[in-house]
Amino acid sequence: MMKKIFFWLFLIPLCFYNMHLFAVEKSAFNEASNDSILNTVSVSKLLESRDYLFVENGKNYFHVLLRNGFLTGPFQNNEFVYKDYSSQVPEEINVEFQALIPTKMGSDTYLLYPGGGMLFKFNESVGAIKRIDRSFAHRNQYSGYFFSHNKNLYLLGGYGFWETKSLLTKFNFSSGQWDYIPTTGQAPEGIDRGAFLIKDDKLYAAGFVSRNSNNQKENREDNLYVLSLPTSTSIGETVASDAFNWEKKGVLNPLLLNAPITALNKDWIYKDNLLVNIVDDPNLYLIDPIENIIKTIPNDLLLYKSGGKSIMKNSEIISTVRNSATGSVSMAYFDINGIENNPNISEEYLYRSSDNFYDFLIFGAILLVSIIIFLWVFFSYSNKNYVLIDNEIIHAKGNLKLSEIETRLIALFINKKSLANSKIMSLFTEKSKTKDYAVKRKNRTLTNLNKRFSELYGTSLLYNQKSKTDSRQTNYLLNEKINLKRN
C-alpha cells in the first residue's frame, strides 16, 4: 500500500512537470488526424518528437515518416498532408526513425535497420511500412552504405563486432535473405561511414575509415575507390564473376584529406555529382569523379545549423533546424540553386593516380638525364680551362707547380693563342749574359714545362711554328685544346 502511495506521489508531480511536452505532442497529433492539412507550425510541433525521417517521393514532394503516420508535401504555403499508416508500424522498428537508413528504388522506399539485416518497405500508395526480410538484426554492418542499383538493393561495408568490413551484400527478394556478393580487385580494408556516389554503373567511395581490430584505432582512407556495378537490369540474371570489381583510383586532394575523419558525413547528389559539406569548413565541395574535378564553393548557407538526416530535393537541401534557445524544431530549406555559378569557385583535381606518379617519374627521369648532360657539357668545356693562380696551374686532373719564369711565360699566353719568339725571348734576355745563354735557357724552360704539362694532363702545352709572313721568325702557339685563364 505504502509503495503505491509513494508511486503516485512521485508520478503526479512528474506529470505536471512534463505537462508542456504532453501538451505539445497531444495538440500536434490532434491536429494531425488522417488526411488533415498541416501548416508549418503544426509540422514543427510534430518534429519535436525527433522521431522522424525524410524520404524522397516524386519530383516535387517528399515524405516525413513519423511513428504513427507520415507527412507529404510541401504543397501551397509549405503545407503538408498528414496520413495515418494503414497498418501499425512493425514492432521491430524499436529505434528512432532517424536511425533507419532509407534508399529509393522505383517508387518504393526501403528502410534498413541499423547494423543491417532487417529491411522494411514504405509503400506510399498503401500508406504502410512492412517488414519484407526473413533475416535478423545481425548488427554486423553499422554505418554501411545502403544503396539501390538496377532494381537491386545492396549494403556495402560497415562496422560490427569490433571490425570494419568491405563486404558487399545484396538483398534477395525471393528468399528475403541478404546474399554475399564476391568482389574482385583492390578492395579497401574496411568501409565505415564515408561519402558515396553512383554514376554510370560505378560506385565511387571516399572519405571512409577502417578500424584496426586489435585497438579499434581509426585509419582514414586517403584514396578514392571505385566499385564497378553490373549493367544488367533484369532481376535474377546472373552477372559476370568480375562484375563487382574494385579499383583504387588514387590519392584524394588534400582539401578532403585535411577534413576531420568523420566530416564527410553530409553529402548529397546534386546534378549527378556529389556535394559535400565538411564540418567547420565554410565551403561546399562539388565532386565530379569522372572528370576528376573538385570545385570549392564558398557559401553562406549556414548548413552547420542543420541537424539530423537531410535530403536533396530539386536544388534544395531539406533538413531540420533546432532553436537552441527554445528547443523548438523547424523544417529548413537551403536553396543551393546556381551555386556552381558562383564567381569565386576554385577548381582542382579530385585525385591523383598512379598515372600521375608515372608522369612525374618520367618528368623526373628527364630532369635527371638533363642534369647529367648539362654537367657533362659544362665540365667538358671547363676541362679545357687551365687556371693560373699564383704559381700554380689549376685543373680537374691536378695542379702544376710553376717556377717564377714559367709563371711569367704562361702569363704571356693568357688571352693570346700565339706569341712571337722575340716576345718570349724578352723574358730570358739578361744584360750580363749572352744571347746564346738566353736562347738555351728559353728552350730548356719550354721543354721542361711542356714535358711536365704533358705528363700531368696528357697533352702538350705549346708548340712552335714558323711565321707565315717571315720564315726567319718562329711563333709559339698554345695548344688549341687549352684555354688559359688567370683567376
Added chain:
Amino acid sequence: MEIELLVYYFLFLFLGAGLSAFLNGYLNNTFNLNKMYDPVVDRSSHKDKATRSGGLALFLTFCICYGIGKALGVMSVDLYALIAFCFVALIGVGDDLFTIKYREKFFVQVFAGVVLLQSRVYINNFHGIFGIYEIPYWASAVITIYVFVVIVNSLNLIDGIDGLAALLCVKFFVIVGAILAVSSKEMELVVPSIIGALIGFLIYNMNPHKKVFLGDTGSLLLGSVMAFYIFYILDDRSSIVTDSNISRPLLAVLLLIYPLADTLRAFIIRAYKKQSPFIADRVHLHHRLIDKKGLNHWQSTLTILFVSISILVLGFLLSSVLSLSLVILCLLIYMIGIFFLIFK
C-alpha cells in the same frame, strides 16, 4: 600534369638553382678570402684548394625557397621537422668551421631525431617485415631515432668524391617527388627547390677552379631531409601510390641503397680489421673505383648512380611479380654480381 603545378615546379627549380649557384660562388669567395680551405690529407680525393661552403649555401637556399613557397601558400612542411633540419644544419656548420667531437655531433643528431618525432611523421608500422605490422609508440620512437642517425651518417660517409652525394640525392628526390606529387600537395614543391639547389651546388662541386664541398652542413642536412621523407613513406598514415607495386620498407631501402650498402660494407671491413667503425679511410666503394679501377670522380659518380638506379628499377619491377622474400633474394644476387663485375 597540371600547367599551374608545372609552372611552380620550374619556378622553384630555377629559383633553387639560381640562388644556390649565386650563394655557392659568394660563399666560396668569402671562404677563400679568409683562407678557410678544406685540408688535404692522405685519404682526401682532392689535391686542390676547396671550401666546405656548399652545405651552408644549400641551407640558405632551402630557407629562402621555403620562405617564398610558404608566402605563396604552396609549400608547407611540419614546423618540428624544420626545427630538426635547422639543428642538424647548425651542428654541420659548426663542424665545418671548427671541429666538433663525434660524440657531440651524435648527441645533437639524436636530439634532432627527438624533435623530428614531434612532427608525428615516424616509423609506426613494419608493413609486414618479420610478420610485424603496427608497433607501439615507444618502439616507434626508438626505431625512428636510430634510423634517423643511420641515414644522416650514411650520407655523410659517402660524401667522398665529387658529385656523388649530390647526384644520389637528386635521384632520391626525383622519386620521392613523384610520390609526394600524388600524395602530399603541401610538400610536393619542396622537391624542385632541393633539386635546384643541388644543381647549383654541383656546378661548383665539379668545378676545379672554384671547388666547393657539401661539408658536414650539406651532408647532414640532406641526410636529415631524406630521413624525414623515408619516415613519411614508412608512416602508415600517409598514402603512398606505390603500395600496390612495392613494399614500403623495400622501397625505402632501395631509395637509399648505395649509402646503406656502402656504410654497412665499410663497417664490416673495419670491424674485421678490428678498427673503429667510425675511422676515416679509403675502403668505400667509390674509393675502389678511383684507386683500383682508375676512374675519375665524374665516371665513378655516374657508375654508382646508374648502378643504384638499376637496383631500384629491378626491385620495383620484380615486386610486381614476385613475393617480397624472393625479390630481396634476387636483389642480393644482382648486387653481388654487380660488385664482382664493377667494384671488385
